[in-house]
Amino acid sequence: MSLKTVTGVTAVSGAVLPLKERLRRWYYHRHDAVLAWSFLIPMVIYFAIMTFVPLAFLVGISFTRWNLISPPRWVGLANLAKVFSDYREFFYLKVIGRTFLYAVAILALNVCTGFFIALLLNQNLKGKGVFRTMWYLPSVFSGAVVALLMRIYLAASSVGVLNMVIGKFGIQPVDWLNNTLWTPIITVLFPVWLGIGFTVIFFLAGLQSVDENLYDAARIDGANDIQLLRYVTIPQMVPVLFFISMTGIIGSAQMWEVPKIITAGGPNYMTYTLVYSIQQDAFGALDMGLGTAQSLVLFVMLLAFIGWQLNNYRKQYGV
Amino acid sequence: MRKQKTIVRIASYVFLTVSSFVMIYPVLFMALGTFTTRDRFLDATILPIPDTPNINRFKLAIDAGLGVAYVFTLERCLWYIFITLFVGLIGGYIFSKLRFPGRNKVFLLFLSGMVMPGILMLVPSYLLMAWFPFVGGNNAIGQGGHGFIGNWLVLFVGGWVPVFAIFLLKQSFDMLPTEYEDAAKMDGAGFFTIIFRVYGPLLKPPLVALVIVTFLGTWNDYLWPVLTISGHPQWYPIAMAIQYVNISDTTWSIVGPTDYPAYMILTFMATWPPAAVYFFLQRYFVQGMVISGLKG
Numbered sequence: 001m002s003l004k005t006v007t008g009v010t011a012v013s014g015a016v017l018p019l020k021e022r023l024r025r026w027y028y029h030r031h032d033a034v035l036a037w038s039f040l041i042p043m044v045i046y047f048a049i050m051t052f053v054p055l056a057f058l059v060g061i062s063f064t065r066w067n068l069i070s071p072p073r074w075v076g077l078a079n080l081a082k083v084f085s086d087y088r089e090f091f092y093l094k095v096i097g098r099t100f101l102y103a104v105a106i107l108a109l110n111v112c113t114g115f116f117i118a119l120l121l122n123q124n125l126k127g128k129g130v131f132r133t134m135w136y137l138p139s140v141f142s143g144a145v146v147a148l149l150m151r152i153y154l155a156a157s158s159v160g161v162l163n164m165v166i167g168k169f170g171i172q173p174v175d176w177l178n179n180t181l182w183t184p185i186i187t188v189l190f191p192v193w194l195g196i197g198f199t200v201i202f203f204l205a206g207l208q209s210v211d212e213n214l215y216d217a218a219r220i221d222g223a224n225d226i227q228l229l230r231y232v233t234i235p236q237m238v239p240v241l242f243f244i245s246m247t248g249i250i251g252s253a254q255m256w257e258v259p260k261i262i263t264a265g266g267p268n269y270m271t272y273t274l275v276y277s278i279q280q281d282a283f284g285a286l287d288m289g290l291g292t293a294q295s296l297v298l299f300v301m302l303l304a305f306i307g308w309q310l311n312n313y314r315k316q317y318g319v
Numbered sequence: 320m321r322k323q324k325t326i327v328r329i330a331s332y333v334f335l336t337v338s339s340f341v342m343i344y345p346v347l348f349m350a351l352g353t354f355t356t357r358d359r360f361l362d363a364t365i366l367p368i369p370d371t372p373n374i375n376r377f378k379l380a381i382d383a384g385l386g387v388a389y390v391f392t393l394e395r396c397l398w399y400i401f402i403t404l405f406v407g408l409i410g411g412y413i414f415s416k417l418r419f420p421g422r423n424k425v426f427l428l429f430l431s432g433m434v435m436p437g438i439l440m441l442v443p444s445y446l447l448m449a450w451f452p453f454v455g456g457n458n459a460i461g462q463g464g465h466g467f468i469g470n471w472l473v474l475f476v477g478g479w480v481p482v483f484a485i486f487l488l489k490q491s492f493d494m495l496p497t498e499y500e501d502a503a504k505m506d507g508a509g510f511f512t513i514i515f516r517v518y519g520p521l522l523k524p525p526l527v528a529l530v531i532v533t534f535l536g537t538w539n540d541y542l543w544p545v546l547t548i549s550g551h552p553q554w555y556p557i558a559m560a561i562q563y564v565n566i567s568d569t570t571w572s573i574v575g576p577t578d579y580p581a582y583m584i585l586t587f588m589a590t591w592p593p594a595a596v597y598f599f600l601q602r603y604f605v606q607g608m609v610i611s612g613l614k615g
Contacts, residue, residue: 033419035510039409040425047480051432054443061442117338120331133598134339137346140593142539142558145586149349152582193342225327254438275438282442292442 062293067286079293092277096297099253099274102188106252109192111244114199115237119229121200122207132200139197147261150190151177154262178267187258187271195251199244206240207233242313246306253302274298352583376584385588387553388560393592395474395556396537403481403533404526410480411488412514416500426489433482438542445546448473471554473547484529491525492518531600535593561585 017025027034062079066072083092117135121128138146153162154176163173176182214232223231256275259265265272265280274294282291340347354369381389414426448467451457456464467473495518500508503517519526541558548554552563 032417036419057443
């Protein structure tokens with residue numbers, strides 16, 4: 001039995017084909033793989049260099065004591081130990097806990113308000129494009145830029161803009177930025193104000209892709225609006241909710257604009273968040289080891305949290 | 320039932336109007352403030368009321384260095400939009416339409432990069448740039464010089480594997496049937512033709528969404544340039560440049576009447592491009608998310 005191929009080579013079964021023919025057949029069978037890997041190899045190399053080398057550095061630096069001027073000095077696990085120790089009355093553990101609380105508060109406010117607004121914007125209202133834009137506009141601004149602006153608005157003295165406004169109503173000027181009540185509130189509201197535009201857009205998209213048939217079927221069974229929301233909309237929105245929650249936690253756990261630009265971590269360290277702490281230790285006090293050790297803690301915590309949530313999600317959805 | 324719906328609609332309008340105004344109040348304050356003089360601004364109650372449109376200060380800001388910053392930042396944005404779309408489309412296609420060993424593992428690898436928050440990577444990435452071999456006076460193991468730091472290249476060599484884009488576009492490709500591709504192949508289409516001329520036009524919404532997000536992110540990028548290019552004002556992107564431009568006729572101080580409108584003008588000049596880009600492209604944005612099927 002012979003096999004005549006495209007190149008005119010006739011092969012008899014059992015005979016060894018010439019190299020060129022063997023290569024051609026191998027390429028034909030593995031076409032996809034060759035194509036894919038020709039692009040993936042450079043991408044993986046680039047990725048390994050740009051992401052994993054810095055990660056290795058991160059781990060490495062956290063084992064040293066280094067002030068960028070003199071050469072680094074190996075201190076082993078001392079930095080990590082310091083983060084978890086009772087140094088300055090558990091300073092770093094408090095920073096982590098505080099950041100976590102802020103992150104949850106910001107996320108909760110973001111998700112609840114965002115969902116509510118998306119529900120409103122999903123109706124067929126006149127000018128919904130205008131409203132949508134107005135809700136998205138704050139997200140367009142760079143956080144650092146707006147924070148600078150906020151610092152002016154919220155200046156404590158009577159020439160601070162907000163104080164001037166309430167002064168016209170006869171209220172005494174308030175020290176917004178050094179106040180144990182208002183400063184944390186501002187620390188939560190500012191990231192929410194900045195980020196809610198993205199949340200609304202994603203929720204809107206999710207709402208619009210819910211199958212209309214489900215609503216019709218439920219209505220036929222006699223569901224009212226609130227039941228529709230609870231039994232159709234929200235269950236369908238779980239994937240979007242998941243996406244927003246995950247990206248939201250990653251984002252809000254790293255919030256730094258308010259402490260850095262507005263409050264300097266005060267009053268009494270009430271707004272001293274983790275990423276701000278990393279910046280202060282690494283670039284302020286020039287203790288790179290301590291800064292990166294905190295970064296590692298943040299990274300591991302986020303990774304663990306996301307991995308855990310992803311696992312739950314997969315169990316529920318079999319993705 | 321009808322009546323209830325009308326009440327809901329009216330309530331929605333009212334709520335949206337009020338809440339939208341609250342949301343943009345600071346923005347409005349700033350926008351109007353750019354056109355007032357300092358004294359007029361200090362007299363403002365709810366909103367500053369502009370008197371003579373003071374365009375002179377905008378021109379002053381541009382001459383003081385913002386013009387250069389605009390151009391440079393725009394160049395950087397265009398570069399990253401190109402990279403994101405080009406590599407994103409190729410990557411998305413590869414992970415969606417091709418079958419090959421290691422596909423899932425590599426995708427997972429890239430995904431893990433997305434989990435790594437940007438702030439964490441600042442210091443190590445800085446070091447990578449500073450110690451890059453054979454660049455900027457460095458020897459083979461990257462010591463001795465300053466590497467990419469202080470060089471305009473440092474703002475262009477990062478982020479060539481846009482994981483978010485690849486992920487998003489993979490989802491989008493998944494939703495497109497292979498029939499398009501098969502038909503094109505029968506007409507002799509090659510790899511690039513399939514991606515850019517067959518599937519490309521079908522993916523306009525997610526691509527536009529990526530353009531918006533990439534432009535926004537690159538335009539507002541502040542921390543990385545501060546770390547890597549400080550000391551070279553000719554290459555400051557706009558978010559940095561406005562910190563160093565002084566168009567006020569008084570000194571910037573917190574004590575005494577400060578030239579708030581000067582701040583406002585600078586902020587406004589740094590922020591209108593992303594707003595404009597979003598405004599013109601926003602109708603694609605929501606569509607894009609829908610088509611890529613966030614629901615999985």
